[in-house]
Amino acid sequence: MTTLEKLKEILSECKGEDLDITPETSFEELEFDSLDKVDIVMQIEEAYDISLGDNMQLSTVGELIAKIEEAVANK
């Protein structure tokens, strides 16, 4: 499973509907609230056994993928 596919799974589960996301999708348009974002970060960290930092600003799906892949590479 690619990072994008895994993210699609996590974000869709959090939203309660199937989301069609691409690396260009912005978090603003996905309209997650602050508790959703905390939940998403925790789920990613648990799935990949990485730490993304505590006050991460999420802008686009592509940026998040880059941060995940960087953290995985530095494990």
Next chain:
Amino acid sequence: MQTKLTKLLGIQYPIMQGGMAWIADASLASAVSNAGGLGIISAMNADAEWVREEIRKCRTMTDKPFGVNIMLMSPHVEEVAKMVAEEKVAIVTTGAGNPSRFVKMWKEAGIKILPVVASTALAKMVERAGVDAVIAEGGESGGHVGDLTTMALVPQVVDAVSIPVVAAGGIADGRGMVAAFALGACGVQIGTRFLVANECTVSAEYKKKILAAKDISTMVTGRRLGHPVRAIKTTYTNQYAKLEADSNYPDEQLEAFGVGSLRKAAKDGNTEEGCFLAGQIAGMVKKEQPAAQIVAEIMEQAEKMMEGVQWDV
């Protein structure tokens, strides 16, 4: 009564007073601490020097531990966070976000840290950052609210973390405290009932609103802007709700409509333009009385209900 919370904070009873902005000052905090609970000063949006002065004033009024509540969205949060470390405040509670970036500095100053959390993910995140306990606050509470109720949130947070959990939201008396223990919490945080304490310096009109409230007197506004708050229904909240429902009314103006409304309620007693934040238990608050009496009544009722019960709290 000894619980994990009383041991952690060095207090007599497992009752914390909520850090209510514009309401929880040195006068109320010292009264609650003197009564054996944990009084808390709200740092709200104030600058560090104002908060420092309240801390020092509180120290002249009590020799018991007390805390400071830090609102993480405050424009002064960085300086206030540093100041509480300099002052070596015994306890810090935090609201409106994730305080992880301050944890190291506060631990080095010997401060006990208890963030307010509204979800299990946030509870896990702050536990990992090294905080001492979490306050799981349900949407029955006054002020800023999450969606989950105390009944649903507390046991899920208890299951998600291994640090002590304090229950908040919807608790006004000994029954609420025992219910919190049953859900796995080791203490309670109470705001609205302490708002009418004799020692609380809030406007007389605010206290009147709480005392006159019944079960359905509160409502939540502000969801559209992502900052829902629970308050007593008034001209102000009704107007706000109408503007909020009007999709032609711009967000910026809605935001501006809310500015200063809590101060107007708490300090000026302005019943037209004030926003009187209160929890759903406002209808259970029937008289103004000393903080010590409030604490004593809650404990007496809870201890009676727990006679013969052996719970690990």
